[in-house]
Amino acid sequence: MPDTPISQGNFVLYKQRPARVLQAGERVEIELEEGKPVKVRAKDVVLLHPGPLERLSDLKPQEGDLETAWELLAGDTTSLAELAELAFGDFTPATAWETWRHVADGLHFRGTPEAVEARTPEAVEQERQARAARAAEKEAWDAFIARVREGQTEPEDERYLKELDDRANGQRPDSRILRALGIADSPEKAHDLLLKLGRWDHAANPYPPRLGVALNQPASDLIELPDESRQDLTHLPAFAIDDEGNQDPDDALSLDGNRLWVHVADVAALVPPDSEADLEARARGANLYLPESTVTMLPPEATRQLGLGLSEVSPALSFGLDLSDEGELVDVEVVPSWVRVTRTTYAEVSQRLDEEPFKTMYHLAQLSEERRVQEEAISIELPEVKILVHDGQVSIEPLQPLPSRMLVSEAMVLAGEAVARFALERGLPFPFTTQPPPDTFERPTTLAEMFAVRKTLKRSQQTSIPAPHAGLGLEVYARATSPLRRYLDLVVHQQLRAFLRGENTLGEEEVMERVGAAEAVTGGARQAERLARRHWTLVYLLQHPNWRGTGVLVDKRGTRGTVLIPELSLEIQLPVPEDMLLDANVPLILTGVSLAELEAHFRIE
Structure with missing residues (x-):
């Protein structure tokens, strides 16, 4: 044929x-x-029979013995016509069709009309077993889907449910389970189903894996602290001022006359460029701060050895800052040092601002802040909270705007400005932090104004070319006070250390390669942190289903408003009265939470 x-x-x-x-x-x-x-x-x-075939309805089932024909031909090859004649005694359109259906089935025969292979008994038996296994698998799958529809699972369902875990965690692009159930195929829907099945509880946070953020602690080795000359500043009382419970103290302040010293953990002494620890930190970009845990970019041993105040005496890279009466930086000294640090809290220091050395420190910080304000620095003080998770229970504590917070943050800004000037004056390649100015300058005072101004701010950038940081009101700036927590701060310290020791520094291209590597991963980490904070805020609301509170209307489009809940630092969308003004207090009552969708629902009381 x-x-x-x-x-x-x-x-x-x-x-x-x-x-x-x-x-x-x-x-x-x-x-x-x-x-x-x-x-x-x-x-x-494909021609099956020359015909003539008058009607397709003539293709009726035929009586024959195809199995005996297979036994006679097993292992041989024949044609469709010969096989039909052997099995049915005649080759007609009807017997051709009946024979082809068996060939197409593939159990005993396979091939084309011109060359039909009769499979060997061994191959037929293997095929039978495979079909039985597929039938059993289909039966098990159908039973699993039926159970899931009823909101139930069994231990043997683990092999199927792992797929749903992976979909919710963003580890696979689709879910056969969701398709079978007629549910929209998305990580959020997978998460929601896992919650309904009780496989996941509210503690399951899928956002770091969904964004490809590592959750394992680094295990790279550190070099030994070099035996080298350091300036002894242990005679100066130094204070690491942090929130209660802080685990990675990497900066401290002390005063020598009117000179403000900012001491920073000397991480570059243990983590030189391109060392194992440096490469791992570069791949992570920064610490990951989740309400339920912290994942560091450096091995925990780095904090144990270098955290300021964790040992009686700590190695530091210290920045001595001299300010004019107008708050201008007039001199900076950068030295490796030994410091003796006392750990304390913002609350404690706020109670001691009338005591030395805190009184003078605070005065210097005020001078610096006033100088930056005159240069149109933008201050946005939206409510902040600290979210803690202990044994699955969530607590949310508002961070009070204590004056000691301004003291520390201003000292860190001063150190960043001083370091950037130090590098610029010496032609040292650096990852400078810059920010273009907004299109229009406004000095916000209310929450709604701050919310509006925040939306106009342009993103800060890391670049090897120094330029102003408009948000800080500075001509030049570099982040330099968190080398335990941020990789590019560590690069700054590596450059300073090499320069001070008379060693080769990284070139501009090498610095920018590190900037690119860090920025490629830190965006995902920061997004994972934001989503995790919202997740745990919603878990808090689930644990407090009768929550009532007050929000503030910070934006409005017609009757659709954005309301900020200060005590939760949570922004929500909801309908508001048309005549409600911005900054109005909005009494709220919780009506529901969609955890997988990261949505909380409220109504106005």
């Missing part, structure tokens, strides 16, 4: 369906089972 041209009345196969040829030519007109004529290409049909 391979050389037989297609002609009228032939019985052919089209896309594995029986068809009758109505008219031959360049385009073959065929009739399918539905009775409607279709024109197709000649190469798209």
